[in-house]
Amino acid sequence: MQPLPRSFYNRDTIVVARELLGKHLVRVTSEGNRMGRIVEVEAYLGPHDLAAHSSKGLTERTRIMFGPPGYSYVYLIYGIHHCLNVVTEPAGHGAAVLLRALEPLAGLSGRTSGPGLLCRALGIDRQWNGHDLLSDDFFITDPGAAAVRIVARPRIGVDYARHWARRKLRFYERGNPFVSRP
DNA sequence: AGAGGGATTGGG
DNA sequence: CCAATCCCTCTA
Numbered sequence: 001m002q003p004l005p006r007s008f009y010n011r012d013t014i015v016v017a018r019e020l021l022g023k024h025l026v027r028v029t030s031e032g033n034r035m036g037r038i039v040e041v042e043a044y045l046g047p048h049d050l051a052a053h054s055s056k057g058l059t060e061r062t063r064i065m066f067g068p069p070g071y072s073y074v075y076l077i078y079g080i081h082h083c084l085n086v087v088t089e090p091a092g093h094g095a096a097v098l099l100r101a102l103e104p105l106a107g108l109s110g111r112t113s114g115p116g117l118l119c120r121a122l123g124i125d126r127q128w129n130g131h132d133l134l135s136d137d138f139f140i141t142d143p144g145a146a147a148v149r150i151v152a153r154p155r156i157g158v159d160y161a162r163h164w165a166r167r168k169l170r171f172y173e174r175g176n177p178f179v180s181r182p
Numbered sequence: 183a184g185a186g187g188g189a190t191t192g193g194g
Numbered sequence: 195c196c197a198a199t200c201c202c203t204c205t206a
Binding site for chain 1: 187188189190191
Binding site: 056058060061076077078079080114 | 198204
């Protein structure tokens with residue numbers, strides 16, 4: 001079980017988003033592994049994408065998103081929930097993929113369907129912002145399973161983003177019961 | 183220094 | 195439908 005290489009993340013964001021489906025997200029703790037299969041994601045393409053945080057430009061908050069690929073971008077939303085993203089494309093691009101739902105595999109308590117619940121189950125908060133996903137305590141790995149049947153839909157909660165709100169940049173596994181909003 | 187608002191969730 | 199609740203970002 002080894003982390004996906006940097007080259008996996010250093011590609012077109014839509015390709016990375018779709019290929020993340022079916023991969024395993026792993027967090028190693030002193031009490032054992034917490035692991036889930038990624039079943040729902042959203043692609044945020046860059047500063048031109050009005051739904052992406054990077055569309056606000058390079059700020060302290062978006063710094064990680066504009067950094068090199070393969071790092072985690074974790075932020076607090078509505079003062080309550082955390083959201084976990086993986087940075088994609090070369091440094092400076094400003095793109096990321098939001099992980100929205102997991103199918104539980106090991107060590108996860110509570111629901112894992114929805115970006116806030118996913119972070120709660122894994123124990124991810126802003127301390128994990130900027131974490132290198134090529135490390136051995138928190139990473140994504142390829143289980144080598146069969147291809148996933150993918151459904152594409154508009155992203156959730158981005159109605160303010162004008163025509164970008166209609167782009168089908170949310171991807172999930174067809175028929176999987178752990179998808180947050182089928 | 184202060185206001186506005188959000189890539190969500192759960193409850194009425 | 196709407197409140198919760200932090201902190202980033204913008205404006206002054």
